[in-house]
Structures are given as C-alpha cells and as structure tokens.
Amino acid sequence: MEPMSEAVIDERSSWEMQGLNGPAELRVLMVDDSSQRAEELLNTLRVTGYAVRPAFVKDREQFTEAVQKQIWDLVLTNPQVADMGVEFVCGKVHQRHKHTPVVVVAEKDPQNLAAVALQYGSADVVAR
Secondary structure, three states, rough: OOOOOOOHHOOHHHHOOOOOOOOOEEEEEOOOOOOOHHHHHHHEEEEEHOEEEEEEEEEEHHHHHHHHHOOOOOOEOOOOOOOOHHHHHHHHHHOOOOOOOEEEEEEOOOHHHHHHHHHOOOOOEEOO
C-alpha cells in the first residue's frame, strides 16, 4: 500500500501553522465494501500520528445517513463500491459540507481515475 498523499498528510501541518491544534480526533468516513481495506487505510493514518474516529459505510443508504448526521473531517472512498461512484460521493459530501475533503483510494489506474475524480470535486486520488 502506498502512503497517503502529501496533500492529506499536510492538513495537520496547515492547522498548526494557523495556530490551531486541529480536531482532537480526525473524524473519518470510510466508504468501502471491505472492512479489511478500510482498516489498512486507518492504520496508515494512525501510524502517521493521527487519532482517528472512523465510521464505515458499505452502501448508499448508510453513506447518505452518515453524511446527514455528522460533519466529517475526511472522507476516504473506494471508487469501486457497487452503487456509489466518485460523482455520487463527492456530490453528496459537498452538498452538505463543502469544505470536507474527499480522497479517492484507487486499486487500479489511479492516474486514469484522477482527472475524473478531481473534476467531480475529489481533493486527491491515491493508489492503494
């Protein structure tokens, strides 16, 4: 698994530069149909020093409910979750919380997916 992009990891540094400590815990919404893959990503965040409070969603209904009930610091999404493409995830997140970054975690062809994902409002695309 490749490390998270600098754009995501440097988010804490930008909080510190502004004189803020950032949230006590990073509230992360994980959109993936594999809890094992989601746990691997969370462990990457934890190893880099983030305290993480995650929530896992596997389908459109769970995702919609999670976005409506909570403000998330970060959304990590697998673009291959059955009924939720990048356009849907970015659209729903930014409709409710326009400043919440959505990072697409791609298993295949991250370069090809990047242009499309960024067009829909993803903050970044990283390879798993």
